[in-house]
Amino acid sequence: MTIDLARVDAIVARKGEGPEMAIPVLQMIQDEFRYVPIEAIEHIAKTTQMTEAQLYGVATFFAQFRLTPVGERIIKVCHGTACHVGGAVGLTEAIEERLGVKTGENTPDMKYTLTSVACVGCCSLAPVVMIDSTTYGRLDRKKSVKVIDDLES
Amino acid sequence: MQTQTNNKRTVVVGMSTCNIAAGAQEVYDLCRKTVEEKKLGVEVRITGCLGMCYAEPQVQIVEADGTRSLYCDVTAQRMGKIIDEHVVGGVPRAQWIAKYDEGETKDLMGKQRRIVLANCGVIDPEKIEDYLAVDGYKALRSVLEEKNPDKVIDALVKSGLRGRGGAGFPTGMKWKFARAEKGPKKYMICNADEGDPGAFMDRTTLESDPHAVLEGMAIGGFATGADEAYIYCRAEYPMAIARLYKAIAQAEERGFLGRNIMGLGFDFVIHIKEGAGAFVCGEETALMASIEGRRGMPRIRPPFPAQSGLFGKPTTINNVETWANVPWIIRNGWEAFAAMGTEKSKGSKVFALAGKIKRGGLVEVPMGITLGEIIHEVGGGTGTNRKVKAVQMGGPSGGCVPAELFHTKIDYDEVTRTGAIMGSGGMVVMDDTTCMVDIARYFLDFTQLESCGKCTFCRVGTKRMLEILTRICAGKGEESDIALLEDLAKQIKTTSLCGLGQTAPNPVLTTLRYFRHEYEEHIRDHKCRAGRCRSLCTFTITDACTGCLICARNCPVSCITGEKKTMHVINQKACIRCGVCRDFCKFDAVVVG
Known part of the structure; x- marks a missing residue:
């Protein structure tokens, strides 16, 4: 896959070229492309003080970064302690069944990516699921499937 | 503390992440629409989270004289009625209003002592005027006018404030070390990388009262001689980050941050760094590595950050709640703060109540209160006919304290004696449907994933512990597994560099200490009494x-x-x-x- 490197240059120009900008630059790259294309890392390494090793090291260390494309919507099932106690495992099963994919996978039509997240800090509404930037709380198996059904309709 | 612009009621909608997850956006949109369409001339404002997350969304109707009615569990449908009957008609719907002096709300609020949460759910976090109206930035002004950094540090030392991130290091001492360092450049850091699953104190504080944190940091900057600061906030908290940006811009515009603050000759700039999702970055040296653009891996201390921290310069690092306590201590005097709490733990502590608890949310209680008082009286117990079995404190570094020890006082040392830690303040309540072996497995799954990989015992040892626990939960445990777990736990604790590894075995050790019989049942009888381990029930x-x-x-x-x-x-x-x-x-x- 080839990407528009001019968009990468624009991000670097905005954020800065110093090694301390590695994380903000990668975050913006991910905002722009919805994942971190390896071509972007190679390009930044050629044009700035950041090295490929540093960028790849950072991109693989932090959970936020994805090196492969994702679906249109990202479904994050929270697995914080309160959500775990409240049945996050069951929610995951129900959503996996509904979408026909396992956690960490994209649906074949690239509409959804199903992931898990350590804690979104909405513990009093556990168990919760975050879809893009919207948090859905007080769920159970049925309600979590309904949330996805509602997105479809 | 709303400023009344005219002689009318004000509608204040709670708009925090938790409120919105419960449906507040719909309520807020309806309010705006109705007020506009019907030309009611009523002001609709927002506020943060009151801490009563169990009864959200919440809306407050403020009368012209400042009295407030707090509506709980508001839906768009109810909001329509509240507008018609109360806002327009002047007749409150009594059955939907929480009364602070009776019933549930009295139990919830009665034992609380709010310092950090004082403004949460009261002021509009996006308006600096609201913060100024509650004496905001007065502490900073007084400190800058007096021009006596040593006095500030002395007050912090005497207040007895200890780091609220979990370890409980005396804040004043930390500042003293940083101040003693020579050199023109020093940094301040606010650790807002609240990674403990089950904890959301810092999220709420930043969303509901961001200026208190900024003011605390500026005071710390002046006391230690730092002119630049970073707030390292986890990216999972988009609203907190947005409100921080807004607050910093407003404070700079008004001259409370930036160059020559309030014309008193002090410069202080605050930057925001978004974390990228690594639990270990809550550890201070890993956090600093991450700000510098590297993988967030801890390093050996000394040198401590106070000597050589961010970019090799002396750095003071405290967490959100610690910073938020600072303006209060300066305004009210260290004596008032030190008057609260126990001999070695002063002031108050914010806890996030979640799990099997009736009144889940945030509470701020004076140190010295017992665990039982928090869980049964403030939190209302499980709210079902099931009994509380244990409370998990301190996240993956902490442990499970059984109900028999609920007489334990909230005090750094007393909590440590139970095998748990005070931690940052997450309290996940568990009832008899929670399997303690499964909980230990859950936490090891977490720490094993989050281990940065630097220390062998943390990297490999946590994985081996997880394998053993998974085996036990699947009914394939062996008699020797418990001893093996204990041995591994000891080795991981003694050979890990940072807090993550040193404390990673705590959830296993505390459950083994108090719930050993559950492990034995899993192994010997192939039985999970809680009904969680599917192969065993x-x-x-x-x-x-x-x-x-x-x-x-x-x-x-x-x-x-x-x-x-x-x-x-x-x-x-x-x-x-x-x-x-x-x-x-x-x-x-x-x-x-």
Whole structure:
């Protein structure tokens, strides 16, 4: 896959070229492309003080970064302690069944990516699921499937 | 503390992440629309989270004289009625209003002592005017006018404030070390990388009262001689980050941050760094590595950050709650702060109550209160007919304190004696449907994933512990496994560089200490009494069943049969042991076998 490197240059120009900008630059790259294309890392390494090793090291260390494309919507099932106690495992099963994919996978039509997240800090509404930037709380198996059904309709 | 622009009521909608997740956006949009369409001339404002997350969304109607009515569990439909009857008609809907002096709200609020949460759910976090109206930035002004950094540090030392991130290091001492360092460049850091699952104190504070944190940091900057600061906030908190940006811009515009603050000759700039999702970055040296653009891996201390921290310069690092306490201590005097609490733990502490608890949310209680008071009185117990079994404190670094020890006082040292830690303030309450072996497995799964990989015992040891626990939960545990777990725990604790590894075995050690019989049952009897470990339990319906059909309707594999008003039966061959039937049964008719 080839990407528009001019968009990468624009991000670097905005954020800065110093090694301390590695994380903000990668975050913006991910905002722009919805994942971190390896071509972007190679390009930044050629044009700035950041090295490929540093960028790849950072991109693989932090959970936020994805090196492969994702679906249109990202479904994050929270697995914080309160959500775990409240049945996050069951929610995951129900959503996996509904979408026909396992956690960490994209649906074949690239509409959804199903992931898990350590804690979104909405513990009093556990168990919760975050879809893009919207948090859905007080769920159970049925309600979590309904949330996805509602997105479809 | 709303400024009344005219002689009318104000509608204040709670707009925090938790409120919005509960449906506040819809309520807020409806308010704006109705007020505009009907030309009511009523001001609609926002506020943060009051801490009563169990009863959100919340809306407050403020009368012209400042009295407030707090509506709980507001839906868009209810909001319409509240506008018609109360806002327009002037007649409050009494049954929807929480009364602070009676019932549940009294139990919840009565024992609290709010310093950090004082403005949360009261002021508009996006308006600096609101913060100024509650004496905001006065502490900073007084400190800058007096021009005596040593006095500030002395006050912090005497206040007895200890780091609220978990370790409890005396804040004043930390500042003293940083001040003693020579050199023109020093940094301040606010650790807002609240990674403990089950903790959301910092999220709420930043969303509901960001200026208090900024003011605390500026005071710390002046006291230690730093002119630049970073707030390292986890990216999972988009609203907190947005409100921080807004607050910093407003404070700079008004001259409370930036160059020559309030014309008193002090410069202080605050930057925001978004974390990228690594639990270990809550550790200070890993956090600094991450700000510098490297993988967030801890390093050996010394040198401590106070000597050589961010970019090799002296750095003071405290967490959100610690910073938020600072302006209060300066305004009210260290004596007032030190008057609260126990001999070695002063002031108050914010806790996030979650799990099997009736009144989940945030509470701020004076140090010295007992665990039992927090869970049973403030939190209202489980709110079901099930009994509290334990409370998990301190996240993956902490442990499970059994109900028998609920007389334990909230005090850094007393909590440590139970094997748990005070931690940052997450309290996840567990009842008899929680399996303690499964909880230990859950936390090891977490720490094993989050281990940065630098220390062998943390990297490999946590993985081995997880394998053993997974085996026990699957009914394949061996008699020697408990001793093996204990041995590994000891080795990981003694050979890990940072807090993550040193404390990673705590959830296993505390559950082994207090719930050893559950481990033994799993291994010897192949039984999980809580009904969580699917290979080790069966669910059956007893004659307490009333035939209400609710379990059958909610069973994900439709394996429950029975007519209305007759006893139901679970088809054991088809049952996946998910426990949904037990969760839904109102008559305790589903039992674990």
